[in-house]
Amino acid sequence: MSQPGIKGIESSWSVPERRAETSITVVSGDDDDIRHLSPYRYFPSGIAATYDEGHAPPRGGATVRGFYDGAETDRGGPRRALVTMRERVGPSTPPSGGTKLSRPVRTGGGERVAGWLLRLCAVVPVVLTLGLVSMLARGAWTEQGLAMPPGGLAPAVMGTVLIAGLALLWAVPVGLAAAIYLAEFAPATWRRWLRPALELLAGVPTVIYALLAVWVVVPALTRLLPGLSVPRIVAASMVLALMLVPTVVSLAEDALRTVPRQQREAALALGASRLRMLAYVVLPAAAPGIVAAVMLALARAVGETMIMTLVAGRLPWMGLDPRTAVETLTGQLGAAGLGAPVTGSMYTAGAVLLLLSLAVHSVGHRLVRRAGRWS
Amino acid sequence: MTRGESRRSTGLGVPPAQQRRGRLFALVCMVAAIFPVVLGAALLGAAIESGAGFGAHGGLGKLSSVDAGSLLGSALGSLWLVSMALAIALPIGVGVALHLEGPRSRMRSLLALNIANLAAVPSVLFGLVGLELFVRALRLGHGMLAAAFTLALVVLPIVAVAARAALRAVPDELREGGYALGATPWQVTRQVVLPAALPGMLSGAILAIARAFGEAAPLLLVAGFAATSSPSVSGDPRQILPLHVFQVLAEPDGPSRADAAMSVAVLLGTLLVLAGWAMRLRHRHERRRDG
């Protein structure tokens, strides 16, 4: 079967390796039989062919001659058929006959206008981000280098971490237990009331939490522990914890709920008690989501301003032990509300705050996404 | 766990020790769920009582000394500020969410990440941006307008995230139904996805409103507490409800406690109304979907 122009079988390729825009159409067959091939049987075992020149299909396509191995005809068993094909690469010419398919549906100009408007909207957050970063950088940088408060920023970072950590110490056990109750034990009616109530708690403005600390928590603690002056850090972390519990609850409950029912039922069907099922199946499976809940709560705590400024900060008249005042990052910024001028060191504190809260948040965010994908 | 427990009991009853442990655990969890709610409610009640002094002074307590005019002014100021901020943030936020709904691309996933991060930026920092951008660069001064723009920055990512969540909650079958009928992506979005996502978006918007009402931190920087200059014509943001409360706490000789208590009560009342509204919307939507 030697034919002029065919150098021999140089490459065989199967369809998956071809490029998406490439399509091969059979132009003509030398053998009459080709026309009797049913379409399905054209390429039962791939094509063996050569290009006229080189191996790669030249731009714009090329004419290819080759064999179909194992082609079956109506008249007999497998045989090899010789055909000529034209390979098209890239855009093809529109079909000459009915061009209906390529007639666009008229949609008016709205489509394009809407697209541009949406794109414009999408630019805003990007600009906002760039603005935020550049302003913090510009404000923090002075001729003397990075602007710093007199004692440096270390105490503020320490104070922030301390209060937030202490608050989580209260909030996480309570929040997790509450989430377990809501996800596993609560009757539907209780759940229907408790969840919104907790959400309400999350919606209370933080300045009101600060007020609760100053007006109620501190006097109550002073009454309970007479003679001791209440450290600010305790009062601040307590109200902060109350504020964080709903965050922990709602995220942890979501994590618990994404554990598939089949897994719970599998455990129960093996004779496990509810408690065992929780401990061995549900909690491990929900662990990433629960850690994420804690991280996101921590991010919220770190960025909280009102409680940090008003309760933990240096306000002498509040009935808290003034010696225990704590510097915090947000407290430095909040000082502007107490009449302090806005200085470069505030920008430095802001930059550190941004880095800290984004670091914590992105760990949590990634975990949430992972938890979501896992389920 | 000891071996004794894991051995199968012969009867069908659960071993009593195990049963007791399970109940105790459930009880502890229940208390944990109820405790924060009760504590929060009690503290709020005690705070309002301590400010208004119903018990000690009888009748209206110290409330008779409240300056009703200034309270009304504060409430209206808050309302005005929040309306302006939302009027800016809502359309842009929804637009961002709609843009993110488009065909997936690397740009879009970066943008989505950017917005998730913005939503996590502590709100005080937007105060710094507002101070630099609106108060100083655009010379809006320490007025309502600068405060409104700043507040819009704070709620923009929140609105975008909530709107996006609502859009993604629309089942793909509906989208496919639209495409299979030959609709363009924009037609599917506008006529199929948006109507279906509307209740979710609305409750997201309500939560954003609630958030904006109580937000104080970024306004500390733009409201001009340090500035002695009189506020601009658009109103004085220092008078809005949350900042009013802040001032009571910050200065011993600031506004009276009774005034602050009333501000707190108004804020909480607004929150309750908004939350109730959002909840009803959600319920109605769920019922409709199930029915």
Added chain:
Amino acid sequence: MTTLVPKLRVEDLCAWYGERQILDRISFDVPAQRITAIIGPSGCGKSTFIRCINRMHELVSDARVQGQVQLDGEDVYDRHVALEQLRRRIGMVFQKANPFPMSIRDNVLAGLRLTAESPVRDDEAVEPALRSVALWDEVRDRLNHRAETLSVGQQQRLCIARALALQPEVLLMDEPCGSLDPIATARVEDLLGDLRERFTIVLVTHNMQQAARVSDRTGFFLGGQLVEFDDTDVIFTQPGDRRTEDYITGKFG
């Protein structure tokens, strides 16, 4: 094998999800004004295949297609094809009824409205569409009720009506009876018999009796390949391939 005018011609169609190849060089002709059934075990790529025909496949983010699908000789994957036009000419009904959250009337008109420039108040389209799916008498008094209030079988017929209202030439049906009870199934099958004269129908089904009852041609898919494609009675009485025979007689899977 009788010769029929092909409405759709599938050539060498391959499809991927990510790196995973789902369809492997599928080629056959779908005759006009006939019902073509696609059968095969679960996961063999039937849904993927018909989603390639009206280019719904590419809505999945990492999906890829190769090969040709021709509608009346025009390549559906041509660069110049307007997707909307294509999908209007090739209607689709999904396995799970997916009415839009609006009224029954609006659902029927959805196809017209979705793709229209100006508001459509063309209520005339509603009755014939609903009649052709034998739903008119059941819902004529509550056209303004929400579609979700219909039974699942009625919802499925509504979805068929929604597709028919656009007067497509081809109707792709992916297990349209998948979630219906035997009575509702029988109704849809009757309906298929009526629609057969007017449309070219590609029907994916798990139900072999259904394929045998309603279709003219049948293709048997296995592992992403087309094992056999022939007249339905040939496939069911004297299949040319062992695997087809095994599947039809229930010897595997």
